[in-house]
Amino acid sequence: MDGYWVWGMSVIKGEDGKYHGYASRWPKSVPFSPNWTTNSEIVHAVSEQAEGPYKFENVVFKRRGKEYWDGMMTHNPTIHKVGDTYLLYYIGTTYDFPLPNEKITRETQQIARGNQRIGLATSKSPYGPWVRGDEPILDIRKGKWDAFLTVNPTVFVKPDNSIVLIYKSASHKSGLLKLGVAGAQSYEGPYLRAKEEPIFQFGESDDNLDNEAAKHVEDPYVWFNGSGYELIMKDMTGTISGEKGGGIHASSQNGLDWEISNPPQAYTRNVLWEGGQTIEQAAFERPQLLIENGKPTHLFVATGRNAEGKYWNFEETWNMCIPLKNE
Numbered sequence: 001m002d003g004y005w006v007w008g009m010s011v012i013k014g015e016d017g018k019y020h021g022y023a024s025r026w027p028k029s030v031p032f033s034p035n036w037t038t039n040s041e042i043v044h045a046v047s048e049q050a051e052g053p054y055k056f057e058n059v060v061f062k063r064r065g066k067e068y069w070d071g072m073m074t075h076n077p078t079i080h081k082v083g084d085t086y087l088l089y090y091i092g093t094t095y096d097f098p099l100p101n102e103k104i105t106r107e108t109q110q111i112a113r114g115n116q117r118i119g120l121a122t123s124k125s126p127y128g129p130w131v132r133g134d135e136p137i138l139d140i141r142k143g144k145w146d147a148f149l150t151v152n153p154t155v156f157v158k159p160d161n162s163i164v165l166i167y168k169s170a171s172h173k174s175g176l177l178k179l180g181v182a183g184a185q186s187y188e189g190p191y192l193r194a195k196e197e198p199i200f201q202f203g204e205s206d207d208n209l210d211n212e213a214a215k216h217v218e219d220p221y222v223w224f225n226g227s228g229y230e231l232i233m234k235d236m237t238g239t240i241s242g243e244k245g246g247g248i249h250a251s252s253q254n255g256l257d258w259e260i261s262n263p264p265q266a267y268t269r270n271v272l273w274e275g276g277q278t279i280e281q282a283a284f285e286r287p288q289l290l291i292e293n294g295k296p297t298h299l300f301v302a303t304g305r306n307a308e309g310k311y312w313n314f315e316e317t318w319n320m321c322i323p324l325k326n327e
Helices: 106-114
Strands: 004-013 019-027 041-047 055-059 073-082 085-093 117-123 151-157 163-169 178-184 217-224 229-235 247-252 258-265 270-272 278-280 283-292 295-305 316-323
Touching: 004 295, 004 316, 019 073, 041 073, 073 151, 085 151, 117 151, 151 217, 163 217, 178 217, 217 283, 229 283
Parallel strands: 004 073, 004 283
Antiparallel strands: 004 019, 019 041, 041 055, 073 085, 085 117, 151 163, 163 178, 217 229, 229 247, 247 258, 270 278, 283 295, 295 316
């Protein structure tokens, strides 16, 4: 979008036959990072086809004030549906200072980051209005591995309408990123931990987010393939998949006990374009799948590029759609 950083789109086909995308945006008048933690908002866009182009429709959530847990920032939506109800899972935060109009400090970022929690909004229409809760659906657990924040939800709705929810957390502001699993009998909750410990244990002794040799993961997306669960997620350092920022694939029979695939890599930042050129993207984040008739048909990722081709530093960002071959 002109004048905005955009990030993390999740797409569903509506009853109107159109494709509805929900994404994050924040103005380019502030830096991409670290200001996504304070300035992001979720927007809705619509397309006639899954690949786009998507046209901006509306802002999903207005800022509703620092007194609410998600009153100052919303980010990383994932969209699902149960019966006639659309479910928009997302993360939000609040902070006790004005909405920033310049680059925030690392200390300010950590305040906003530490207040991030997972929430759920519901609607009978993809156009809204959306009803969101006054409390997050999954809080932190003090003294546990997920004591700092709960973010980046991915869910699967079972045939009995119960929910499997996988989330990201860390024990403190510099802790390695890990994934946990929770669940609920219905989307209305309550959401309870299904396992005490993270679903992947890499035997890490150095609990340091900035350790380039560490094994840690984020940005999960889960689905059911008819006989078991599958999961894709981002490899933070490349120590698992072999590519920094690349994707990892894992599988599970019950949604609780997971094994990383062999080979582990699910996707790459090296993207083959229609014209035949392969370009390494500066990032490949927040993967979301469009599932139609029980099968993944399109991969959506938040991405960006810069003139120097460096990892992560962005001159522009957008949400990319990659059609998948089902064989």
